[in-house]
Amino acid sequence: MALQLDTALIKTASRCNYDCSYCYVYQGKDTSWRAQPKRMGLDVIDSLVDRLIHQANAQAAGFAIVLHGGEPLLLGLENLTILVKKLREKLDSQRYPISLQTNGALLNKEFLDLFSKEKVSVSVSIDGDQGANDIARVDVNGKTTFSKTIKGIQALRSHTDSEFLFAGTLSVIQPSIPAKITYDFLKSIGSPNMDFLMQDGNHDRLPQGKSSFKSTEYGDWLCELFECYTSDSSPVPIRFFDDIVRLILGDSGTKEGQGTDPYGILIFETDGEIRKNDTLRSSFDGADFFTSRWNVRDTKISEVLSSKEFSEYARMQIPICESCNSCEYLSVCGGGMPLYRWSESNGYDSPSVYCHDHMKIIRSVKERLLLEGVECT
Template sequence: MQAFREFVLKVHQRCNLACDYCYVYELADQSWRDRPAAMDRTVWQAAARRIGEHARIHDLTRVDIVLHGGEPLLAGRSALIALITDVRAAVPGARFSTQTNGALLDAPMLAALAAHGVRIGVSLDGPPEHHDRHRRHRDGRGSHLLAARALRLLAGHPAYAGILCTIDPATDPVAVYESLMTYRPPAIDLLLPHANWANPPGPGYAEWLIAVFDRWYGAPRRETGIRLFEELINLVLGGTSRSDQVGLSPVAVVVIESDGTIEQGDSLKSTYPGAGATGLTVFDHDFDAAARHPGIVARQSGRAALAESCLACPVHDICGGGHYAHRWHPGGGFRNPSVYCAELRRLIDHVGARVAADLRGIRT
């Protein structure tokens, strides 16, 4: 049984934006409607006790706590600090992070979170004309101005974790990358939109990613970290991955919803209603019970969870079948290739060729 090392706390179930690709609000699973808007103290204290118990049983030296939503900053400064204090009392070595759309990240919020050791990432999809295509308020107004303000506030700050960017192949990839770099991010996460065989994506993702990879990899100095590319390079060189987008490393993440229910990864909400449910709560169950859940066992079983066609592919150890949610087919569950299979293969072959060429150059 694989221990959990990352715990996602859904501190606030609602959001102040209405991004059209959001897997929580816009896709298949609408269970957020039946849950409390904000996590109550009794919930986070119960979760903290369970996390502390899990860390002691499995002798974990590192535990990551992600404050998530919806938009986590809607919980407010006082609630967030109370939660962090309570969790840290039960899990002394916990490391905290949060991912925000930036709308509520002002100087007082930044100071409060940073004082309690919270690392902060901001979601930004490129320059205004690209970002505001998808990440808008409910009345249609774009949100780039607010995200940019937050990133200017974070630039150079020790709490700055980086930028999360969801890929849109209709945008100019190099323009998007260079616009993100104006905010001096220490790291960038490039995410494929959550799609599956019932709702397949359009074309162009491989070309978009390859263009950004070439711009990033060919730079005269290291400008930032891009997790997807770094993980692929590690895998091409025979290493392992810490990402759930590629590779065969077991998933070590679990979600605690605002009402205390324990769920699998949020991304499964993009497939069908109840896909991430376990039937467990932090009030009545420990995390070992969650680790034994068949859905979580499947996500942790690596090669054994791959489709036959994946196992026959020469890069399956690198691809890892792609993101688990992207494998879902309404007639065949999750034992399928990623709906991005062809795109991932082109990207992996390109990254492998660039790395191999550099290694040949070193040897000669």
């Protein structure tokens, strides 16, 4: 049976006002963003909204809509208003949550009033305190972006609807900064939910701060973070750990990269092209293209979802290598995100470059659950 649409990730703008050194879009091997219109035009917005509404009527489950970039606020207030109003006219906020992933610099009252009215929640990308954030999150002149992001978070927190609006923070792990400093800082700025990402990397290009395939710098950092989480009497939810616990207990995860459930994720570029998960771009130039080069102007989403090429792409989420398939951690780890399995010589047919980090943190969470007397699968 064809997968249903699970996440529609919309690239409202294909450029960014920051120039983060680890960015998989602008600093990686992919160059296709250069050919994209800087912002999504009204004709593409019309076609895209029609396709999403059609898909909502064609499938039983709801789906999440994520406004993404580049920096999604670069679309501008006028066109963003048109996009979210059109979506909300037909798609209710319960079954079709809309969220925006932003660096926070352009957040102001006008945007926030719109998001409050149309039920769009906001997650802010920030890697921790200024020391952590300044490692990679800089502007086009290489200068710190920290105060701009903090100003955006302050605008978010001071809005009358902040409880709904502020969905949380998304941080790329900086293993050289103690996890406790990062956790305490994110808590101090009022993050209501934290999520963390490993840095991009693969078997040909090791992630920043990782010395070898077998090293566990990220696993160690995550164990330290888990300790902060579990020893805090009023902890801020951390999606990464909550999913590990769910999966250990035999339930499903909620996001690609953990567990073995495939997710129906499609990316919509500013010119309307429909693509695979854009994180694949860090593997090689064009890694996120479907051969068919579908576009919302001429293709229904259901046609993409029922295609052979989409099934092959969805199957990529599940690792095929022997090490993963015989691994006791597979049901929780899921082989990690496909981009981390890449090598020129082996394609995606290897365990994650974070394999030993995954094992370390999963073991640690499991031990903790057993200590608490929780029965694990």
